[in-house]
Amino acid sequence: MKVAAIQMVSGISLDANLSAARALLDQAAHCGAELAVLPEYFCFMGQNDADKLLLAETAGLGTVQDFLSDTARELKLWIVGGTLPMATDDPTHAANASLVYSPKGECVSRYDKIHLFRYDNGRESYDEASVLRAGETPTVFDCPSRQGQSWRVGMSVCYDLRFGELYRMLAADLLLVPAAFTHTTGQAHWEVLLRARAIENQAYVIASAQGGNHENGRRTWGHSMVIDPWGQVMAMQAEGPGVVLADLDMARLHSVREQLPALQHRRL
Template identity: 40%
Template structure:
């Protein structure tokens, strides 16, 4: 299975972002990707209030585009996180996985919300606008004999989520993200490697990079990591993509040689 983790510099402009995402999906498919994963906030990023106000339009346009692209390029396509209106004036941060027939096979609402104070000038309160999800989501990728476990960004700091995904059969752990520059520099690669190693699973992490609007700045480095913790591909700091071939036999071999998942006590 050849997979591409896209890296974008999304802005508070829906049409521009969808055009940019489409071009990268097309490029990845042209290079033979069977599955393409887009990052968190790929359709709109940089002004949280406008994102909330435009959530219905963003959601409608995004879902239509994802379905059309999956069918056009005959690929699995993960929309890594976009706003979907829910009750009480809030949105969910939703990841949608679509198969090559244009059918939605999984929906995941981000469980862990990014409420942090990194400095006096950099504070985030995702829960002010987003309703947290509750469901753990694993989807079958039938043609490839593997299962995909879904998560989004801040989720990566909670290893119990990924252990549960693997207990439910996940072979590939998806972590589409918009990691801030300071936390990304400090923790991004380490956390992703840890999730891969401790679960003997592939990790695919599409990312945002650069400045978004006037204030937000992200780390970049979309990564694909193997079950041994080796980095297959790193997109660096510019918009682009990480690509790699994931082989089920390689995953099985790691789990055979080091059967830590079978040795769990708790």
């Protein structure tokens, strides 16, 4: 199954971000991708954290959801809508939700980011819990390929990457990590954590990131990549918008798990 990790440098204009996402998804589909994963906050990177509350959508209703549904149907593509803000019963907090659309344009899965990022090194400061409500439910979905195989896909978002226990619970063939890692933390930890999640779970990983200098002054690390179950980086783009393509091989997945049956050897 050919997959695409979409890298963006999203800004403060919803329309401009959706237009950029559409062009990249068109490119992915033209190259034969069956599944495309957009980055965290592909639709909006506001001037401050609270700005996202103004765009929070209700389930089944909203500009971003319509965009994802229509594009998936028109391109006959599985699309993972990185994340977008979804309304909660508290108007001061939104959910950071990742939505999955089938080639029929149907929303088949939703995952709300469980782990909320907080970081302060004296120069940069982030606290997602100030405007986001944490999710509670590990989420997987089945993605059938054109070859007739079914992939068990585990969902996660950005900061989740630091919590290996989540990925053990997912027990997936393919792990998704849409993200907007800061340049500081990404430079230090992004690739090593992604490769560790692939190796320890003997699973493919699609990591689609924000990558560049944003209008709000934030700098994200980028380095979107696809990693195989042995921990090898199959394809990667360092910075700027782009499409990272790779072919997933179910036989390769089974071979790794048979040659080194570590998943069968767990005792805790």
